[in-house]
Amino acid sequence: MDFQTRSMRLNNARRKVTNYLVSGLSILATIIVIVPLIAILFYLIYKGASSLNLAFFTHIPAPVGEEGGGMANSIVGSGIILLLASLMGVPIGIAAGVYLAEFGRGKALATAVRFTADVLNGVPSIVMGISIYSLIVIQQKHFSALAGGVALGIMMIPTITRTTEEMLATVPHAIREAALGLGVPKWRTAISVSLRTASPGIITGCMLAFARVAGETAPLLFTAFGNQFWSLKLNEPIAALPLQIYVYAISPYDEWHRLAWAGALVLIVMIMVSVTLVRIVANRGVLKGGS
Amino acid sequence: MLSTVAAAVTPAAAPQAGNAAASPIRDFLSRRGSGRLADASFAAIMLVCALSIFAIVLFILSILIVRSHLSLAQFGWSFFTRSAWDPVSGDFGALPFIFGTLATSFLALLMAVPLALGVAIFLTELCPQPLRAPISFLTELLAAIPSVVYGLWAVFVLIPLVRDVIGPFLVKFFGWTTLFDGTNFGVGLLTASIILAIMILPIISSLTRDIMTAVPNSQREAVLALGATRWEMIRIGVLRNSRIGIVGAIMLGLGRALGETMAVTMVIGNHPNISKSLFAPANTLASVIAGEFSEATSDIYLSALIEIGLALFLVTIVVNAIARLMVWAVTRNAPARVQ
Numbered sequence: 275m276d277f278q279t280r281s282m283r284l285n286n287a288r289r290k291v292t293n294y295l296v297s298g299l300s301i302l303a304t305i306i307v308i309v310p311l312i313a314i315l316f317y318l319i320y321k322g323a324s325s326l327n328l329a330f331f332t333h334i335p336a337p338v339g340e341e342g343g344g345m346a347n348s349i350v351g352s353g354i355i356l357l358l359a360s361l362m363g364v365p366i367g368i369a370a371g372v373y374l375a376e377f378g379r380g381k382a383l384a385t386a387v388r389f390t391a392d393v394l395n396g397v398p399s400i401v402m403g404i405s406i407y408s409l410i411v412i413q414q415k416h417f418s419a420l421a422g423g424v425a426l427g428i429m430m431i432p433t434i435t436r437t438t439e440e441m442l443a444t445v446p447h448a449i450r451e452a453a454l455g456l457g458v459p460k461w462r463t464a465i466s467v468s469l470r471t472a473s474p475g476i477i478t479g480c481m482l483a484f485a486r487v488a489g490e491t492a493p494l495l496f497t498a499f500g501n502q503f504w505s506l507k508l509n510e511p512i513a514a515l516p517l518q519i520y521v522y523a524i525s526p527y528d529e530w531h532r533l534a535w536a537g538a539l540v541l542i543v544m545i546m547v548s549v550t551l552v553r554i555v556a557n558r559g560v561l562k563g564g565s
Numbered sequence: 566m567l568s569t570v571a572a573a574v575t576p577a578a579a580p581q582a583g584n585a586a587a588s589p590i591r592d593f594l595s596r597r598g599s600g601r602l603a604d605a606s607f608a609a610i611m612l613v614c615a616l617s618i619f620a621i622v623l624f625i626l627s628i629l630i631v632r633s634h635l636s637l638a639q640f641g642w643s644f645f646t647r648s649a650w651d652p653v654s655g656d657f658g659a660l661p662f663i664f665g666t667l668a669t670s671f672l673a674l675l676m677a678v679p680l681a682l683g684v685a686i687f688l689t690e691l692c693p694q695p696l697r698a699p700i701s702f703l704t705e706l707l708a709a710i711p712s713v714v715y716g717l718w719a720v721f722v723l724i725p726l727v728r729d730v731i732g733p734f735l736v737k738f739f740g741w742t743t744l745f746d747g748t749n750f751g752v753g754l755l756t757a758s759i760i761l762a763i764m765i766l767p768i769i770s771s772l773t774r775d776i777m778t779a780v781p782n783s784q785r786e787a788v789l790a791l792g793a794t795r796w797e798m799i800r801i802g803v804l805r806n807s808r809i810g811i812v813g814a815i816m817l818g819l820g821r822a823l824g825e826t827m828a829v830t831m832v833i834g835n836h837p838n839i840s841k842s843l844f845a846p847a848n849t850l851a852s853v854i855a856g857e858f859s860e861a862t863s864d865i866y867l868s869a870l871i872e873i874g875l876a877l878f879l880v881t882i883v884v885n886a887i888a889r890l891m892v893w894a895v896t897r898n899a900p901a902r903v904q
Contacts, residue, residue, distance in 0.1 A: 289794050289796075289797065290794060292794070292796055293794035293795055293796040293797070296686075296796040296799075297691055297795065297796065299683060300683040300684070300686045300687040300691060301687055301691065302683070303679065303680045303682075303683025303684055303687065304683060304684045304687045304688075304692075304700070306680060307680050307681075307683075307684050307704075307766060307770070308700065308703065310763070311703065311704070311707050311763075311767075312703070314707075314710075314715075314718055314722075314763075315706075315707075317718065317722060318714065318718065321721075365614075366614045366617055367614075369610060369611050369614035369615070370611070370614040370615040370617065370618060372611050373608075373611035373612055373614060373615035374615060376611070377608050377611055377612070378615070383615075384615075386619075387615045387616070387618055387619070389886070389889060390618050390619055390622055391618050392885070392889045393622070393882055393885045393886050393889060394618060394621060394622055395885075396817065396820045396821070396824075396881055396882075396884075396885035396888075397625070397824070397878060397881055397882065397885075398823070398824020398825070398826065398851055398877055398878075398881055399824070399826065400824065400826040400851050400854050400855055400874070400877075401625065401629075401824070401874050401877055401878045401881075402625070404629070404854060404858065404870075404871055404874045405624070405625045405628050405629060405874075407858075408628045408629065408631075408632040408871065409624075409628055412632075428621055431617070431618065431621070432618065435615075435618065459601075459603055459604050460604045460607070460608075461603050461604050461607030461608075462603075464607070485709060486709070488711075489709075489710070489711020489712070489713065489714065490711065490712075491711070491712065491713040491826075491827045492712070492826040492827055492851075492855060495855060495858070495859070496858055496859065516711060516713045519713050519714070519717060520713050520716070520827060520831070523713070523716065523717045523720055523831060524720070524831060531721070534717055535717070538713075538714045538717050541711060541714065542710060542711075542714060545709055545710075545711070546706065546709070549706075549709060
């Protein structure tokens with residue numbers, strides 16, 4: 275065997291070993307990632323489920339040292355804040371998405387809006403919190419549910435804009451042209467044809483944005499602030515589930531830790547159910563209108 | 566193209582509308598002209614909503630500058646190079662927090678990037694088809710878990726783990742590097758970096774997977790046809806083609822790590838401290854705002870915290886902008902995907 279053949283064989287063996295080595299490493303990486311992530315999920319479910327009871331949903335927090343108590347006010351408070359946020363974020367987000375997909379095709383302005391939305395998506399939520407604090411809370415001189423809703427609403431806009439645009443882009447041009455060919459005005463085409471055809475995807479996008487802000491704590495710290503009592507007024511500090519979990523998690527009391535786990539489970543279940551449900555409904559086509 | 570179709574239709578429709586016929590279609594077409602004002606106002610409303618995204622960014626920037634002017638005026642640029650943080654005497658410098666943010670983000674990337682790349686390679690190139698969907702669904706589910714829940718988990722599971730298992734192990738084998746000196750309370754830079762790594766992993770791996778999927782199969786086939794092994798195919802055919810996008814994905818993870826607040830606040834120990842030891846409690850730009858904002862009693866204290874927020878805003882904007890451009894460069898022509 276001459277030198278060249280031998281070195282080629284050696285080289286081939288080396289290449290094979292590298293191939294197996296890298297494949298093994300990537301499988302190992304996946305296991306290293308997946309196992310702890312499943313562990314986190316199961317630990318959450320285990321701790322949360324063992325701490326959850328009916329009082330959690332019906333009672334307000336008990337004073338320090340007393341057993342029991344729940345987070346009824348936080349659940350309702352989160353609902354109010356999220357409703358306010360959706361009222362603000364969903365229409366603006368969808369409208370901006372409609373502009374990008376229906377009116378802005380190929381325009382430099384649309385590219386700039388798209389890019390800014392993506393960048394805005396990456397702005398830390400705590401920055402959003404102190405901006406709204408600086409704008410609303412300092413003016414009003416007190417924390418309020420309204421400020422919390424505005425902070426979360428702004429955070430919803432970029433996500434909804436981008437998903438709406440992406441969904442509208444999947445609507446075939448032929449459908450729009452058919453509507454326009456019948457003499458339907460452009461605004462009517464956008465609403466009744468494009469938006470309606472893309473509605474499953476757009477609703478999914480809204481739910482994803484909703485789920486994302488539902489767990490946000492940092493923007494609420496200095497806007498909604500939290501409240502140990504019942505409060506439904508938009509003009510007063512209001513309790514929120516993620517805030518309450520944070521306060522209880524860093525507290526020194528076992529009873530509060532138990533409630534924090536229960537709260538985390540409720541929050542996760544709410545987020546995951548909404549995300550999964552929308553996916554299923556969208557896939558089954560129940561929401562499919564128009565087309 | 567659409568507008569030309571519309572324009573072609575309108576003149577044809579107009580003369581027909583003159584014949585007053587009972588046909589509902591003709592009736593409808595005759596009222597077509599009234600859409601013009603509606604069209605213009607609809608387009609204007611959509612445009613205003615789109616422009617509001619610019620307005621939000623400008624508003625955040627201006628309000629943060631206005632509210633931090635006290636601190637901007639008093640400390641100037643030296644705010645970012647001084648390590649004093651003394652609320653009592655009103656002397657503030659952001660260096661400890663910049664150090665904390667950079668150290669935790671760097672360590673988190675160090676841990677997360679190789680693993681995320683491994684997962685992405687596994688999912689796109691090696692994974693058997695039936696496993697692909699569940700694993701990607703799981704990683705995306707984990708990206709949806711709120712920061713405060715990761716923080717809760719870290720407080721009760723990760724802190725004891727670092728204190729009793731990981732810490733002693735590192736001291737035993739890597740104690741000579743002096744990176745693990747000092748008492749290990751379980752809270753500090755190391756714990757914060759680990760939880761950050763766990764949180765940014767799903768983001769980096771799912772983006773990288775998208776980018777690698779966007780590489781056309783002909784590239785893979787061409788490399789394989791030259792007699793390459795699978796790894797050589799991945800390295801030459803896939804990774805080389807998508808490297809800009811992968812760097813972008815890593816930078817998006819970095820952007821997330823820089824601004825991550827709740828989980829970090831809960832485990833970092835919240836102490837303005839520049840120490841070589843990874844066990845030392847520290848503070849990041851985001852966590853100092855979360856931890857001290859409600860205690861800020863004097864105007865200059867509040868102003869200094871808002872200036873930290875301003876710095877965080879500008880840094881994440883720049884990091885995200887660069888990252889987005891890189892990801893766009895690779896995936897622009899790939900099919901759209903709901904995140």
